[in-house]
Amino acid sequence: MIYQRPRLEIPECTWKRPIGLGWDKPYTVRYASNLDDGPWHGMPLGGFGAGCIGRSPRGDFNLWHLNGGEHVFRSLPACQFSVFEQPEDSPAQAYALCTEPPEDGSLSRWQWYPKEGTGDKGLGTGTYHALYPRSWFVYENVFQAELTCEQFSPIWAGNYQETSYPTAVFRWTAYNPTDKPITISIMLTWQNVVGWFTNAIKSPEVRVRDDGSPVYEYQPRWGDSTGNLNQWISDFHRVGCLLDRVRLHDEIGEGEGQLAIATVTNPSLEVFHHSRWDPASDGGDIWDIFACNGTLSDRQDETPAAPGEQIASAIAVRFTLKPGRTRYVPFILCWDFPVMEFGTGDSITKYYRRYTDFFGRNGTNAWSIIRTALKQDDTWRDSIREWQQPILEQQDLPSWFKMALFNELYLLCDGGTLWTAASELDPIGQFGVLECLDYRWYESLDVRLYGSFALAMLWPKLDKAVLEAFARAIPTGDDTPRIIGYNQAQAIRKAANATPHDLGAPNEHPWEKTNYTSYQDCNLWKDLPCDFVLQVYRDFVMTGSTDIQFLGECWDSIVKTLAYVKEFDLDGDGIPENSGAPDQTFDDWRLQGLSAYCGGLWLAALESAIAIGQILAENYPDGEYNTTNYQIWLDQSQSLYQQKLWNGKYYRLDSESGSDIVMADQLCGQFYARWLGLPDIVPVECIQSTLKTVYESCFLKFNNGLLGAANGVKPDGTPFNPNATHPLEVWTGINFGLAAFMVQMGMKDEAFQMTEAVVRQVYDNGLQFRTPEAITAAGTFRASHYLRAMAIWAIYGVLTKF
Known part of the structure; x- marks a missing residue:
């Protein structure tokens, strides 16, 4: 007699592994000081x-x-x-x-x-x-x-x-x-x-x-x-x-x-x-x-x-x-x-x-x-099924992508996550996810520029709660001196009106005591104020462009932090210069003068601030929402950015080092500008040429396209410095953000080829449910359980015109 088996409702696109089967050569940590619990990680519950x-x-x-x-x-x-x-x-x-x-x-x-x-x-x-x-x-x-x-x-x-x-x-x-x-x-x-x-x-x-x-x-x-x-x-x-x-x-x-x-x-x-x-x-x-x-x-x-x-x-x-x-x-x-x-x-x-x-x-x-x-x-x-099923049924999405799209959300549960009870000030509670377990501080703003797309798309009230916490923190100052790990210099913890790098750590008082990291002096970073403005406007746009109150709550901090970072424009040309120290998210990578990465974020942030100010002025005519300076700075900056950095194929790393490195993420600001429906910050033909160069140099010519895109290599795919750290690492979240940019510009096939390489590195080598920040060609990783990798949702957002 033949009996009808029950239909097991297990989607085709799960990550799967034989029960108890180990790994012959799981990836191991690059640095002994980093956490490496081994590959036996499964999905978290709770x-x-x-x-x-x-x-x-x-x-x-x-x-x-x-x-x-x-x-x-x-x-x-x-x-x-x-x-x-x-x-x-x-x-x-x-x-x-x-x-x-x-x-x-x-x-x-x-x-x-x-x-x-x-x-x-x-x-x-x-x-x-x-x-x-x-x-x-x-x-x-x-x-x-x-x-x-x-x-x-x-x-x-x-x-x-x-x-x-x-x-x-x-x-x-x-x-x-x-x-x-x-x-x-x-x-x-x-x-x-x-x-x-x-x-x-x-x-x-x-x-x-x-x-x-x-x-x-x-x-x-x-x-x-x-x-x-x-x-x-x-x-x-x-x-x-x-x-x-x-x-x-x-x-x-x-x-x-x-x-x-x-x-x-x-x-x-x-x-x-x-x-x-x-x-x-x-x-x-x-x-x-x-x-x-x-x-x-x-x-x-x-x-x-x-x-x-x-x-x-x-x-x-x-x-x-x-x-x-x-x-x-x-x-x-x-x-x-x-x-x-x-x-x-x-x-x-x-x-x-x-x-x-x-x-x-x-x-x-x-x-x-x-x-x-x-x-x-x-x-x-x-x-759960009603939420997932429409995505699982999309035939144009490969199974490996759908698998990683959902599984990368594990960090919202697993990432040392905090979510407090509601209060009058925070009606949805306060929220926070660690940058990672090695860098144990909450909601690193430069990292969440990429990694927060998932939260912003799926639980936007929580993302806004995080940004409101940053808005409250920006005006505050903390003059406590401390030693900077990178160069042993002394610096204060938090300058008033500087955008903090993070919202604090579990051994102190998160949300109230910010800037926990002391590896770099984050008061000098040129990307953080721009990151804040871009994320505020992003959350407004992505939630229907109706939450005027949210923009209003953040406006004073936008004004203060843009004025703060403008002080680093020492030559008055409209764009804050990088100081020659690692003063941005690639915090082992020195940039000098006007840089493609920070300069592009600055341009996009000015466009966002102008848009925010105009919206607030239209809705609150009695308020002070003057954006004249932002328009002046933008007009100054945009032509200068093109003149000093464009080399005919891609944008130079910066204006003063003389480096010919192709930086994978050089036009992150442009990606954000187009996501937000703002004018392009550079000509379309330059965007297309840049992405083609990045794809060929950083991905195809780096380890034969098997790992993903390296952060920065010479045009022929070789390292400028074989001993460099960040330039020769494949950053999972940067790759996903770059892939979203490529899809945005009509390079879907190339984007998915690169994304699949990164996903395979994670899920075929014992890194599942502890996705790292960085992977190397030597089969090592750095900084597991990392926040930035949730940027894979940006790819889906571009595909669906979220």
């Missing part, structure tokens, strides 16, 4: 700013971003799914669904899932798929039943509520393709980690790393489970374990709260539990009974953990599948750690997370989140 947990393609939960801005990468074996199966008249089998047993010898009684190539008849044992915010484990050639686990969190474009929720849904599908009944039991075990995710060092020392970046030590309270307790909950059809901790005070602090795991019960299901067991043991008290018949002992024990003791909980759902039948079983994981603390010692500041606007702030709402998830999980899943 809402924006709620903290997240990652599960790898081998099945273990190993990434723990439950403390805002802090990173822990460590497998916790007791946090695991396991499956028992017994076909009628056949022996039973049971596996914990990770292909690697614990390295410390714990849980030695457990049977671990076989790796790729060890399944029935030597076939693969399944496939991991990811298309953020959904991922799937498809188990094959081990069990007789066909099993799939779909994972997701309630994240979709334009949603500002559920997208913040600290929860993950695991939707299990079991199908019986045989002619005999099969009994199946699915078990979820979870270790009580309440209290672990806060810095045990309350006043960590800040030091300067060997690359000049400030860093501080983060030491989580890993394993500190004293006072933790587990409670079995039976709530109508909802059942599960609540993981809590004895509280010694009323006020909740960072890392305090609850977790919960849960499922549903009905007359056709049997649910078993074991609320307290020792995950540091051999695991026999759980495994022996589960592997025997798929049950648990139904033990309830709420005894708090003693010093040095670890505790975990378990729930199992058992059912029998008749031939040809399918069953769906949901499991929910959630956590409620409502407080984020910033600063050190006596100057600690607390914020509540965004999801507390909907579930309360006392850290006792994990079960309320469970109830919501079990009620809404199907609706959430449908909402």
